[in-house]
Amino acid sequence: MNAAEQKPSPDGTRRPEAVQNGIGPNSSRPNRSGPIIRVQGLTMGFGSMVIMEDLNFTVQSGEIFVILGGSGSGKSTLLKHMIGLYPPMAGQILIEDIDMSRAEGTERETLLKRVGVSYQMGALFGSMTLLENVRLPLEVHTMLPLAAMNAIARAKLQLVGLGAFSDFMPAEISGGMQKRAAIARAMALDPAVLFLDEPSAGLDPITSAELDQLIQRLAASLGMTLVIVTHELESIFAIADRVIMLDKETRSIVAEGDPRQLRDTADHPWVRRFLRRGVIEDQSA
Amino acid sequence: MDKTNLSASAALQYRAAPGPPPRLLFIGRMDAHGIGPLWAPVLARAEQLIQAAQVAEAEAPSGAEPLNAGEPPAGGRVLHLDLSAVEYCDGAGAALLHRLMQLAEGRGVTLRLQGMTEGIAGHLRPYREAESVVPARSPQAVPWTQRLRRGVAAVGHEIHVQVAFIGEYSLAVASALWNPRQVRWGDTFRVAEAAGFQALPIVSLIAFLLGVILAFQSAIAMRQFGAEIFVADLVSISLLRELAPLMMAILLAGRTGAAFAAEIGTMKVNEEINALSTMGLDPVRFLVVPKILAGIFVAPLLTLYANLIGLFGAALVMRGFGIPMVTFFNQVSGAVDLSDLGTGLFKAAVFGLLVSSVGCLRGLQTGNGAEAVGRATTSAVVSAIILIVVADGLFAVLFFQLGI
Numbered sequence: 001m002n003a004a005e006q007k008p009s010p011d012g013t014r015r016p017e018a019v020q021n022g023i024g025p026n027s028s029r030p031n032r033s034g035p036i037i038r039v040q041g042l043t044m045g046f047g048s049m050v051i052m053e054d055l056n057f058t059v060q061s062g063e064i065f066v067i068l069g070g071s072g073s074g075k076s077t078l079l080k081h082m083i084g085l086y087p088p089m090a091g092q093i094l095i096e097d098i099d100m101s102r103a104e105g106t107e108r109e110t111l112l113k114r115v116g117v118s119y120q121m122g123a124l125f126g127s128m129t130l131l132e133n134v135r136l137p138l139e140v141h142t143m144l145p146l147a148a149m150n151a152i153a154r155a156k157l158q159l160v161g162l163g164a165f166s167d168f169m170p171a172e173i174s175g176g177m178q179k180r181a182a183i184a185r186a187m188a189l190d191p192a193v194l195f196l197d198e199p200s201a202g203l204d205p206i207t208s209a210e211l212d213q214l215i216q217r218l219a220a221s222l223g224m225t226l227v228i229v230t231h232e233l234e235s236i237f238a239i240a241d242r243v244i245m246l247d248k249e250t251r252s253i254v255a256e257g258d259p260r261q262l263r264d265t266a267d268h269p270w271v272r273r274f275l276r277r278g279v280i281e282d283q284s285a
Numbered sequence: 286m287d288k289t290n291l292s293a294s295a296a297l298q299y300r301a302a303p304g305p306p307p308r309l310l311f312i313g314r315m316d317a318h319g320i321g322p323l324w325a326p327v328l329a330r331a332e333q334l335i336q337a338a339q340v341a342e343a344e345a346p347s348g349a350e351p352l353n354a355g356e357p358p359a360g361g362r363v364l365h366l367d368l369s370a371v372e373y374c375d376g377a378g379a380a381l382l383h384r385l386m387q388l389a390e391g392r393g394v395t396l397r398l399q400g401m402t403e404g405i406a407g408h409l410r411p412y413r414e415a416e417s418v419v420p421a422r423s424p425q426a427v428p429w430t431q432r433l434r435r436g437v438a439a440v441g442h443e444i445h446v447q448v449a450f451i452g453e454y455s456l457a458v459a460s461a462l463w464n465p466r467q468v469r470w471g472d473t474f475r476v477a478e479a480a481g482f483q484a485l486p487i488v489s490l491i492a493f494l495l496g497v498i499l500a501f502q503s504a505i506a507m508r509q510f511g512a513e514i515f516v517a518d519l520v521s522i523s524l525l526r527e528l529a530p531l532m533m534a535i536l537l538a539g540r541t542g543a544a545f546a547a548e549i550g551t552m553k554v555n556e557e558i559n560a561l562s563t564m565g566l567d568p569v570r571f572l573v574v575p576k577i578l579a580g581i582f583v584a585p586l587l588t589l590y591a592n593l594i595g596l597f598g599a600a601l602v603m604r605g606f607g608i609p610m611v612t613f614f615n616q617v618s619g620a621v622d623l624s625d626l627g628t629g630l631f632k633a634a635v636f637g638l639l640v641s642s643v644g645c646l647r648g649l650q651t652g653n654g655a656e657a658v659g660r661a662t663t664s665a666v667v668s669a670i671i672l673i674v675v676a677d678g679l680f681a682v683l684f685f686q687l688g689i
Contacts, residue, residue, distance in 0.1 A: 126654025143321035144377060151380045154418075155411040163411075163418035171653035189317060190375035190408075221407030222375075 036061040036193060036225050037082065041091035044074065044081050050089065051077055053251045057244055061192075064219050064226045064239050066259070068274070069246030075229045076120070078246065079197055082227065083117050084108075095193065113141050116186030117195045122178035124170040130157060130181045131166040137188040156184040160214060176207045180214075187218070193225045194218065200232050212238050233277055237263075245271055299327055306363050307334040309385075312370040315378025324381060331385050334364055335392050362394040369400035379408035447668065450646045451639065454569070454577055458638070461574045472575040473582075480541040481583035485590065487540070491532060492591035496598030499523060504606050513606050517616035520599040525625045529591040530584075531677060534636030537584055538669035542644035545576050546665035549648025550658040558649070573645040577638060584637025585630040592629070624689055632680050639672045 037059035045051045051074040059065045069075045080086045082093050084100040092099045098111050116137075124133050134153035138144055144152070157163050160180040162173075170178055179199060186194055199215070200208040212235050218224045230236060236243060240259050247254040247270070255262050255271040263275035297319025302308040309331060313319060366385065368374070374382075382405070389396040461468045504516045549572060552558050561568050600613045647665035651657045 127656040138317065142317040142377070144317055144380075145321075145324050148320070148324055148377070148380050148384070151383065151412065151415075152376050154415045155376060155380065155383075158411040158415040158418060163415050164421040167420060167422060171657070187376075190377070217407075221403065223404060 034061060035059060036096060037227070038094040038097075039082070039091070040094070042078075042081065042088050042093060043090040044077060044086065045089055050251060051248070052246060054091070055253060057253060057256060059193075059225060059227055060242075061225055062219060062223055063241040064215065064228065066236050066240040066243040067227065067229045067246065068231075068236070068243050068259075070248060070274070073246040073248040075246060076197055079195055079227070079229050083115060083195055084111075109141075113189050114192045115195060116189065116191035116193070118179070118182040118186040118197065118199060120198045120201065122170070122175070122182040124178055124181055124185070126170050129167050129169055130162060130173070130184075133170070133181060134185045134188050137185065141189055153184075153188065156187050157181065159187070160184045161210065176203045179203065180211065183211075183214070187224075190222070191224070193227060196226065196228045196230075198229055198231070200230060200235055208232065208235065209238075211235075215239050233275065236275075245274065297323055299323060299330070301330045301334055303334065303337045305337075306365055307337045308365040308367055309334060310367040310370065313372055315368075315371050315374040315381065317375070317377035320377045320381050327381060328384065328388065331364070331388055335389060335394050362392075363397055364389055364394050365397050365399065367399045368402075368405065371400065371405075374402075374405045374408060376408050379405065379412055382409060383412035447643065447646070447672070451642050454573060454642045454645070455638065457569050457574055458577050458581070461570070461578065467570065468578065469571065469575050473578045476576050476579035477583050479544075480537065480579055481586055484536065484540060484583075484587060488533065488536065488587050488591055489594050491536060492529065492594035493598040495528060495532060495591075496520060496524065496595030496600075497602050499528070499595075500599035500602040504602065508606065513603065513608060514612070514616055516599070516603055516606075517608075517613050518620035521596060521617040521621045522625060524595045524599075525592055525621055525629045527629070527677075529588045529595060530629045530633040530636060531673065533584060533587045533591050533633060534640060534673045535670060537580065537587070537637060538640045538644075538666050538673065541580065541583075542640040542665045542669045543662045545641060545644030546647040546651075546661045547658055549573075549645055550651035550661040553649065553651045554653060554655075554658060568649070573642075573649075576645055577641045580637035580641025581634050582637070584633040584640070588630055588633035589626075592626070628680075628684055628689055632677070635676060635680075636673050639676060640669045643668045643672060 035058035039055055039057050042055040043050060043053045044055075055078070067075045067078055077086065081088055082095075082100065084093075084103070087101050093101060095111060096114060098107060100111060103111050124130070125136070128136070131150065131153050134156050135149045138149040138152060142149070154163060154166055157166050160183055162177060162181055162184065165173060165177065165181075170181065173181070183194075183196065183199065186196075196215070200211050203211065215226055215228070216239055219226055228240075236259050242257060243255075243259045243262065244253050245255040245262075246252075254268050255266050259275060262271055264272075266272050266275070297311065297313040297315055299312070300310040302310070309327075366382070368382075371378070386396055499520050500516055503519050504513050507513050507516055507519075549558070552572075558568050558572075561571055596614075596617060600610045603613050604610060644665045647661040647668065650664075651661040
């Protein structure tokens, strides 16, 4: 990762320190202007199988929002509903007051420009260089000249620490680098909301920490809203402003709020256990 | 004013004042939508202003900040960029600002910005950092002689690999047939069903049309000599010895060889082949042998079926020329013997071996990613067709020498 990522954010705060001081990690972040995503009465599933029922939550503009849950609880499925890949069985998902699942034509195109998605496996196009991968959304959605698109793509790659690898093919770089390149591609159009599906899964601790810093920087200095599906507790406590936790038994959200508070005070024992990495509380204490 | 407010919707405008001091003012949203049509005009206007700046010495207005970090204060050439009226600036806006900075720096003109915010600075930072990035790999020009040498070597290597592969796999199949209990017969029959039975509709269509076209074209010429009846000889010998095995092999290459390459290639990409190896299972025995056996069994059966359908199509055409079906088939039975049928079926079996082998080879040679699977599939079909044609030529010479 580049040297700039080691620096404090432009507003002079270091978010992990803010957390240590008991200050919310986003307390210094600007641009909070109400909910940007509203999920209302969402029921999702496939065929006759219902995965989650009647989900209701909002994502505030500029926050880092994390979706948690056990394996197979439907986290990634929820993410795919939120980005409009799967139609809901009931309810709606409003992004900037537009229903993603029902938007069509120009409205849908406008909405697609406002969201960026990074998939679990990166999903880079193998026949294109990293630069071409990142440039692709700009070619599709803008009328910028090639030089401008290349400059933007290089800057995005630089932002994720891959500035020197713009001419590489995806197959020539590591899995962690592919994930970062996928994030660069997701950011190409400077979306209002960035969806990241398991961004740090399979990465070494250093790369994972660098990715956390990048996510914080995106939210702090660029004002992006981030919706993240992850299992990495360390990341969650370092970056998340708010989490929701899905439970596949009750097919509902069992906890919502600041992860640090939930770890200590959540009503649901399973939530506390999850956030303490499975450590069972001493009942006699 | 919050310049990173995403809800603002004003389009981008710019105004240029020649000064002194020369000034470029942006109003509205500096996003990709606004920047796109203005990119070239803004840069052209900035060129003019920079030229104007080269003759003007201006005082920086209060609040202006030197943008070119580390540079001394402007001596005499200054261009002011006013961002005070910018409502929103994203990466595209920063790209334009950065280009303007490069333009000014290149001409020795100091750029001063008014209304710079943390948001804009955040977007600009990676552009500045990217300037000093050294590519991890610089493209090197390779002389044409070296490219030619590499190309020839690659072709030689490819031929070597294919010959070695076919030899190796023929041995694997022979070994499997020697020890039939080692063969995964369930997989073999499943593949044979997909490659053979499920191909019957397309085989029927092609073979029927082949017989019809062959009979019709030759009958027109033969009729001039009153020799229509010999169309039966021509069609039957052509079909049995040459055309049916060849067409079925090409069909098998397009349909089944490609499928083998895609299936094994995808397994390679998903590391399933590695998983087989680490579990102690030989990928050749587990994956390749059933496919090759299926190819060897299915190709002659399809050829036999194609022979029948092709002859039926030819008989139908000849009926139109006044030759009854019984007469046609009597003529056929006199024109061909078992050696014609046998050579055709033997060739088909060899073609089946070649098609399925090269399909599996290309699958196992697949690199990384979806594109590699596509390349493997294409290569499987092309290689199979080349091998079929070459083998067919060799068979022609061989059968001639043997007098078959």
